[in-house]
Amino acid sequence: MTRAHTPRFGLAWLALSLTLAVHVYDEAMHDFLSVYNPNARAIRARFPFLPLPVFSFGEWLAMLAVGIVLLMALTPLAFRGARALRVVAVPIALLAGMANGALHLLASVYYGRWMPGVYTAPLLLAAGGWLLREARAGEPSRSRAEAAS
Numbered sequence: 001m002t003r004a005h006t007p008r009f010g011l012a013w014l015a016l017s018l019t020l021a022v023h024v025y026d027e028a029m030h031d032f033l034s035v036y037n038p039n040a041r042a043i044r045a046r047f048p049f050l051p052l053p054v055f056s057f058g059e060w061l062a063m064l065a066v067g068i069v070l071l072m073a074l075t076p077l078a079f080r081g082a083r084a085l086r087v088v089a090v091p092i093a094l095l096a097g098m099a100n101g102a103l104h105l106l107a108s109v110y111y112g113r114w115m116p117g118v119y120t121a122p123l124l125l126a127a128g129g130w131l132l133r134e135a136r137a138g139e140p141s142r143s144r145a146e147a148a149s
Contacts, residue, residue, distance in 0.1 A: 010079030012127070012134040013089060016097050017071040019127040023100070023120040024064045030116035033057060035107075081138055089135035097128015 033055060040052040055063075071092075077085050101124030104117045 007079055009081055009086065009089075009131075009134040009138060010075065012131040013071070013078035013085070014075050016093065016124075016127040016131045017068060017075065019120065019123045020064075020071065020096060021068050023117060023124055024061070024068065026120040027117040028057075028061065030119075032116035033060060035116055083138070086135045086138050089131050093128040093132035093135060097124050097131060101125035101128065 037054045040054050043050060044052050074085060078089075100117075101121040104115055104121035104124075108115045108118045
């Protein structure tokens with residue numbers, strides 16, 4: 001069995017998908033939109049060229065639920081080590097996992113209080129890092145001569 005076809009990539013994909021679901025629950029239970037929407041409005045007022053959306057709770061939850069269902073539906077492909085999914089996994093791991101988790105932690109430090117979603121932020125960092133590692137592990141290695149050019 002080659003490294004690209006080991007179940008580790010599938011497990012990492014599944015872990016990030018489930019972690020995102022728990023993170024959305026964390027945000028919903030701690031009124032994330034009461035923090036996000038006013039900040040989005042303030043940023044849009046100051047920088048009108050940034051099209052930051054403002055959400056109702058239903059829109060926000062539905063959008064995230066659809067995204068998580070899609071990630072879960074792709075899990076069988078992840079267990080097969082699908083190359084296209086490994087490519088897609090890199091931005092997902094970086095943005096939905098690591099950047100999202102880091103922003104929740106940094107916002108908590110900046111505002112001097114626990115922000116909605118901060119309880120699951122370390123899990124996002126860990127799951128995002130694991131998915132990134134496993135996605136990159138399946139890439140064909142380049143020779144030193146190729147890497148130097």
